[in-house]
Amino acid sequence: MIELRSDNTAGVAPEILAAIQAANSGSALAYGGDDLTAHLHEVVRSVFEHPTARAFPVTSGTAANSLALSASTPPWGAVLCHPSAHIITAEGGATSLFGGGAVMQGVDGDHALIDADRLRATLGSVRWGDPHESQPSVLSLTLPSDHGTVYQPDEIALLAGIAHEHGLRVHVDGARIANAVAALGCSPAEVTWRAGVDVLSLGATKNGALSAEAIVVFDDRIAEELVYRTKRSGHVTSKMRFQSAQVAAYLTDGLWLRLATHANEQMATLAAALESVDGVRLMERVDVNLAFVELSAAAAEALPDAGILCYRMTDSSVRLVTSWQTTAEDVVEATAGFRRAASAS
Ligand SMILES: Cc1ncc(COP(=O)(O)O)c(C=O)c1O
Structure with a gap:
């Protein structure tokens, strides 16, 4: 996950x-x-x-x-x-x-x-x-x-x-x-x-x-x-x-800025990738390591099965947060997971 x-x-x-x-x-x-x-x-x-x-x-x-x-x-x-x-x-x-x-x-x-x-x-x-x-x-x-x-x-x-x-x-x-x-x-x-x-x-x-x-x-x-x-x-x-x-x-x-820069960069990459996923929309500009994403309720429902752990804000929106521990591979996997969830719905 x-x-x-x-x-x-x-x-x-x-x-x-x-x-x-x-x-x-x-x-x-x-x-x-x-x-x-x-x-x-x-x-x-x-x-x-x-x-x-x-x-x-x-x-x-x-x-x-x-x-x-x-x-x-x-x-x-x-x-x-x-x-x-x-x-x-x-x-x-x-x-x-x-x-x-x-x-x-x-x-x-x-x-x-x-x-x-x-x-x-x-x-x-x-x-x-x-x-x-x-x-x-x-x-x-x-x-x-x-x-x-x-x-x-x-x-x-x-x-x-x-x-x-x-x-x-x-x-x-x-x-x-x-x-x-x-x-x-x-x-x-x-x-x-x-x-x-x-x-x-x-x-x-x-x-x-x-x-x-x-x-x-x-x-x-x-x-x-x-x-x-x-x-x-x-x-x-x-x-x-x-x-x-x-x-x-x-x-x-x-150290604090190195860890934070890493988290911010992972989110910047993820947010840019999500913009190319059909049915997924960024709801707010992404300045740091948080993103709010709108998608269909069915796609949001499908996210756990697609391997994504995130907070459900409403039926059709989720919050994503990266951390100092998030890896580049996580970002690639997460993008693929969003694609699967969006297309399965
Ligand atoms: C902006 C902001 N301020 C304060 C806090 C409070 O931190 P804690 O959960 O350690 O009490 C949080 C925690 O999520 C937060 O996001």
Whole structure:
């Protein structure tokens, strides 16, 4: 079977396993007081070219998002995000739980990216200071979006500028940030703090780590809150060095971008091949390692028998995701599988 359900289905990259193994000698201070966690801060500062950035290792993307956002909003705040954002559709309201009741509100835009005019209109119609209305407090951008599309650095800067004018902070859900940085060919700083981002959920698990993510903070006030919030939510793990070692190795020598580039390239090849398959249509542009495909319900039904594992979005559409583990042979096989499924229906 060809695995295209999610990049979460992939294993742990050998380089990350080696980093865990290397961290497994001798003893080290618990709860992040170890040298590897101190090293992670240095690595993050160097990769993001930010002298005071701080990293908080956590164990899931949901934890990264909900903690980063709850540290950035008052309980009466509203987090503005695209209606398709994972934080509003797929995290069980974790941001509202940790945010003491803060809500999430959708601001639409094409290609699952927030539209600047709609953001201005939303902020322009708020009754600021009226306790009857949640007060917008954070803008959360998903990069890449849940539909696999990316904002350009100047688009992030425009949205962040509008948000800052209204006193909002800016968060990026970067569960797949490596895929976006690799696709954009820009520096990590350009799509984060240089564009006005205050706090980033830096994903690593989908791209080769073992339940290790980090909240990267460019604003000290948010970092001070996170010191307590990460502890109270159970994310100051006693053996943090094993998470820190992973994220540091991930960001070192471009490993994160190599793994992501590979996943992106496999998807680019697959998407190009699928365009030539009769009865199969790409529903969204393919910027990174995700594709959404429309096909007949019968063809979608036939995919498992044709050797394809993927998520069924609707009767007649599926989501495909490649990972650092997807091979060129997988792509060839997957294309043949789609051809079989489409012609069998
Ligand atoms: C865009 C995005 N953000 C956050 C997450 C949450 O990650 P986790 O499943 O590790 O909580 C996911 C997971 O699928 C995601 O796709």
